[in-house]
Amino acid sequence: MKLLKTEGGRFVFYLGRREAALLLKVLKFYPLLPTDYHRVTRSTGAEWGPDAQRLLEESMAEHQRENVKLLELLGPRKLRPAGDRPGYRLALDRAEVERLLQILNDIRVGSWLRVGCPDPDEGKLPEVNDQNVRYYIAMRAGEQFECALIAALDPGAFPRDGELEPGDEDRPGHPE
Numbered sequence: 001m002k003l004l005k006t007e008g009g010r011f012v013f014y015l016g017r018r019e020a021a022l023l024l025k026v027l028k029f030y031p032l033l034p035t036d037y038h039r040v041t042r043s044t045g046a047e048w049g050p051d052a053q054r055l056l057e058e059s060m061a062e063h064q065r066e067n068v069k070l071l072e073l074l075g076p077r078k079l080r081p082a083g084d085r086p087g088y089r090l091a092l093d094r095a096e097v098e099r100l101l102q103i104l105n106d107i108r109v110g111s112w113l114r115v116g117c118p119d120p121d122e123g124k125l126p127e128v129n130d131q132n133v134r135y136y137i138a139m140r141a142g143e144q145f146e147c148a149l150i151a152a153l154d155p156g157a158f159p160r161d162g163e164l165e166p167g168d169e170d171r172p173g174h175p176e
Contacts, residue, residue, distance in 0.1 A: 032110030
């Protein structure tokens with residue numbers, strides 16, 4: 001997924017044929033995160049009652065229904081043949097980009113739960129098996145699509161090829 005241009009508040013992306021097919025397959029996982037995953041608070045001792053949690057879950061369910069409507073429009077109405085090369089163009093306004101980010105994040109976090117909540121910093125690897133490998137693939141592919149969308153919204157969010165991040169000059173293998 002590559003940002004081609006921004007014009008008139010619209011972001012125009014190019015996706016190769018396989019990439020577009022992968023995006024559509026990943027989006028079919030939505031909604032993946034259960035509405036009761038989110039908590040009003042995770043701290044103990046808070047005075048939030050079951051009504052507040054129920055309200056949050058109802059709000060999350062409504063949000064998911066709205067996102068499903070957006071996804072119904074995404075494929076056939078938004079993904080157009082590129083014309084000048086094999087692949088597709090995807091034109092979205094800022095609100096649609098942000099909603100697509102939310103949808104992909106739901107899929108990524110829901111997939112993360114299904115592969116055992118891996119945490120490489122803690123040495124916990126994904127628990128991938130025949131039953132959940134598709135979630136691992138959706139998680140990793142979703143990450144890439146999210147990065148492309150974030151970079152479009154905030155061009156300074158990621159270093160460009162050849163650019164250094166703060167602290168890189170101290171890492172082994174850095175050319176001096």
